[in-house]
Amino acid sequence: MNTPLYHALRALSQKHTARFHMPGHKGKDVLPDFGPILPLDFTEVYETGNLYTGEGPIRQAEEQAARFYHAPDCHFLTGGSTQGIHTMLYAAAGAGADVLFDRNCHKSAAHAAAMLDLSPAFVFPKTIEPFGIPGLLCPDDIDRALSQNPSIRAVLVTSPNYYGVRQDIPAIAAVCHAHGAKLLVDAAHGAHFPAVGLPSPIQEGADLATLSAHKTLYALGQSAMLLSSGTIDSDRLREGASLFGTSSPSYAMMVSLDLARDALEQDDSYQKAAEAVHALRLHLAEHTKFRPLTGNDLDPCRLTVSTAGTDWTGDQLADTLYERFGVACEMSDARNMVCIVTPADLDDNLDRLREALDTLSREVQQTALPAPLPPLPVPRPALSVRRALLGNASTLFLDDVQPGMVCARPVTPYPPGVPVLWPGEEITAEHIVFLRNQCYNTIDRISVYQP
Ligand SMILES: Cc1ncc(COP(=O)(O)O)c(C=O)c1O
Structure with a gap:
């Protein structure tokens, strides 16, 4: 195993030090269900390193992650990609800046805009029908927006999005850089990409990218990573991360980042998960009334299944899967349900999902496809x-x-x-x-x- 932080903290935990410091469990077996985790859950003391000053075994683990994602630098985050988005906007745009946002950005971008007093402009992705979901951004739209407002310093896009759609990052990066703007990518859903043969956003030309390791890797809830191309000062990134993060970052989360990245490098199990999703998409398209989202620009581990063309909503499908079959999806909307698939589903989860969808497909009635969703009227800003x-x-x-x-x-x-x-x-x-x-x-x- 190549896990510098895990090894360092495990060695420290075996020294039987009397721990008169945080956390209050002192690394002892006081919460039986958390057994092996508590001894590794340290704070900034002798030899444990410090997240915000970039020292010790935490830094070594960050360097391993940077290597894995082919990025010049990586910073661990314990506040999810929410903290990553806040930090990216702080570091690349700064207070009072003009920023271009993909309209499909997560709400944390709006929170950052308020905290940093940013002036937003927006680009709208095309809608994929009959799914009614956000699809690709057009680089020409970004070019036009940047030409209209040359003071825009940074562009934030989401890729992949919740439904698994990947943006053309190389084309978008070229446009941004031609206008002197930094490209920030919210890749919260794409931390597993190198394990399925896809480049990280930094390899594709982005300046910064945030990855939620807790969404698609085996890492603990809230753990995330900020990748940097080196075009933005590393100290400014750490400063931003500490501004928007807790002063007591969880060592359990950081160890899980170290272990989860190492697990990705151990075998080809994510590739197997991607193959299983591919097979399930083919099966659903051929044998059921449901409609899987397919295409080359997708996350191969994300399964989006539409009920468009049936008499059920996506929410109804998701609720029925849960109530009758004990299958819990990641999310649903009026026309779709979405499943996050990882190698941890390769036991019997995917078989249960397929069998449940086969059964429900016999119960739903086919209908005409719904009319394309009316576009949301472009909102007019009235206040900052x-x-x-x-x-x-x-x-x-x-x-x-x-x-x-x-x-x-x-x-x-x-x-x-x-x-x-x-x-x-x-x-x-x-x-x-x-x-x-x-x-x-x-x-x-x-x-x-x-x-
Ligand atoms: C596209 C996207 N970006 C960012 C976030 C925030 O990530 P986190 O929950 O890791 O803070 C989410 C959360 O669901 C998301 O879907």
Whole structure:
């Protein structure tokens, strides 16, 4: 095993030191279910290193991760890709900057915009029908947006997105760099890419990328990594990570990052998971009424299955899978359900999913395909994100929201956690209809700005 942090902390835990420091469990077996984890759960003391100063075995583990992702540098994060997105925007754009956002960005981007007082502009991905999901961004749209506003310093795009769609990062990076803007990639869902033969965003030309190791690797919840191409000062990145992160980063999470990366390098099990997803997509397309998302620009381990063309919604399919078959999906929406697949599903999880979908396919009725989703009317900014999100607000039921009111908090169906409206945007009658029709099961209230 090539796990410098795990080895260092395991050796320290075996020294039987009297630990008069945090955490309060002192590495002892006081919570039986956590048995082997507690001895490794240290704090910044002798020989354990310090995340924010980049020393010791933590740094060695970060260097191993950087090597694996073919990135000049890597910083561990214990606040998820949320912390990664905040840190990237702080380091690459800075307070008061103009930033171009993929409209399909996670809500943490809107939170960063408020904290850093960023002025957002947006590019909208094309919709993939009949799935009704966000697809590819057009590099020409990014080019146009950057030409219109030469003061934009950074562009943030999501790739892969929740449904597994990968953006053309080399083309987008070329456009950004031609305009002198940095490209930041939210690759929260793509930490496993090198294990399935795909490049990391840094290899494809991005300046920074954040990966949620807890989403698709074996790492503990919240553990993530920030990859850097070296075009942004490493000290500024650490400063940002500590600004938006806890002052007591979890060593258990950091060890899990070290172990999860090493597990990716041990064998070809992620490749096997990708092959199993490929086989399941073919099976569903041929033998069921459900419609798997397929294509070359997808995460090979993500399974998106649409109910479009049947009399069921994606939410209904996901709920039935759970209630009748004990199969829990990652998320669902009106037309789709999404499963995250890793080698840990290669036991019988995937067989259970396939059998359940085969059974349910016999129960659903085929219908005409739904009409393409009406595009969301492009929102008009009325206030800065900062003033709207950090200012006074009152929460109203959708039926009481009047056109002309200003959105105060991101209006975000969760998952996928992508805001339909950003703070500071004016709410129109079309938005209210859109939310009522498309987000009926997740959003019934909106926070509106109160001057
Ligand atoms: C696309 C995307 N980016 C960022 C995040 C935030 O990641 P984390 O939960 O690791 O903070 C999420 C969370 O679901 C996400 O889906």
